[in-house]
Amino acid sequence: MAAAFVMTANAIANPSVPGRPLSPYPVPLSAGAVSTHAIQKKAVTVEKAAFFVPGVNLFDKSAVTPDSYVNASTGTIKTNVTYDASDFIPVVAGNAYTQHYAHQTAYYDANKNYLSGEQASTSPATPRTLTIPTGAAYIRMTVAKTVLNTMQFEKGSEATGYQPYAVQLDPLLIPQTNTAVISDYVERAHQIRVGRMKLSQLESGVSTILTVGIFGDSWPTQPNRFSQPLAKALRAKYGAGPGVGWTSFGRHATSNNIINANVFSPNGSDVLKKLFTWTGNWLFSYSGTKKPTNSSPDTAVVTSSTPGDALKATIPGTSDGGWSTCRLGFVGTRDGVIRYNWDGGEWTTLNVQGSGLQFVDINPPATVNRL
Incomplete structure (x- = not known):
């Protein structure tokens, strides 16, 4: 048995159901297909960069929706000039987090769809600990404007001292043998700036104390070789x-x-x-x-x-x-x-x-x- 199909003038080569969008067949990019120069600046957010981790405080006051609050029952944002609504903050399901201001809060899945919420505490100024529910990947919370500059949301069940929001390089990616060296170089640079500042103060007649440390073998130990000429020069000038x-x-x-x-x-x-x-x-x-x-x-x-x-x-x-x-x-x-x-x-x-x-x-x- 044989069948033949003939295209007529009114035939549709790619039939589709009216009102339903086409779903093209996805073609994955091969390795190296996207070069560095093809990526827009700021296209990769901190959240997507694997080498950044947040500091203690996960609440970023610069990313709030002003004059708004989070509706704990729906996850939607409502207008209220007394409050600011936080941005979506990544969380891990099953882990404990502590809010320093306990007002209306909502949980969302990985696609930022609303899951459930927490109503405002009877005493919002008292920190509370939340256990992130199954399936939740993000949280949003309501923050009173009066506590915006001291609000902290942190991992763990303890409310610690306030720290500003910050992101930093993941310390696990930095070899521990080099951390002391990095700290040492930072401290040296700081001391150089302090020395220059104090010399500038002395030059302008401001009273200050310039401390000079000299390290080495017998050359710095015996004053007549280096430290004495330096001290006499400083004394003669200042x-x-x-x-x-x-x-x-x-x-x-x-x-x-x-x-x-x-x-x-x-x-x-x-x-x-x-x-x-x-x-x-x-x-x-x-x-x-x-x-x-x-x-x-x-x-x-x-x-x-x-x-x-x-x-x-x-x-x-x-x-x-x-x-x-x-x-x-x-x-x-x-x-x-x-x-x-x-x-x-x-x-x-x-x-x-x-x-x-x-x-x-x-x-x-x-x-x-x-x-």
Whole structure:
């Protein structure tokens, strides 16, 4: 049996039902079919970018529908000048989330179709925890204008302190070995800006404190090589307000020709040996690598447990102007006690007990030339 079909003048080659749109056969794009330049700017939203994650606060106050509220019974947006309606906020079904303002709320599926809702709490200002129902992928909520700037919606069953809405790079995509390096570089850049700001303030005559840290080996440790010329230049330009800065009792373990002193000490070791003296059985740790291991800002530490041992430092005093306070750095012990005086005056007894590196005030009298 055979059949033949003949197209007539009124035949329709692609028949369709009137009023029903055609459903074309989908053809998936092959890998690499869409190049980068073919994607419009801002076409990929943060929500669609897999490498971004939200911060603690999931509520974005800049994306609200103003003068509106969410109808919890229908999911529609209604007009009310007292409130603002949030945007669609992605959520995970079965997880707990906490609202800091508990008013009308609605859940939606992945296609943003309404599923169900939560009515306003009798005390909206009291945070409440919601468990996202099955099938829900988005949530919208009503926020009073009075709390718009402090509203927070966060994952978990605890209401934590307010944080502004933010998105960030997913930390799981950043190798943990590099996070400290990134933080370190950010901190360095910040300190450079702070240094420039303080120099600008000094240039304009504004009172401020410029702190300079110098790191390295013996070149920065011994003042006459770098820190002393720098300090003298700063003092000549901006005045003696900061005083003498850090003064070290440290010296080399086997040679008293290497004495750290301070940035205003004489250069010659023969003079330094007269201005800085140690009497008794002192143990010197010049680099902080030997006992005691608790290092000072210049890594040098001197210790003694013998009663009567003494040390003396001659430094520019208050009579030269520029300073009236002094702090002593020490490594605390179980029963440590010392005494000190200024310019041969009355002795003051001081407990140096505890653990770790500590500082205590030993402020001088109005006029003094040495400790």
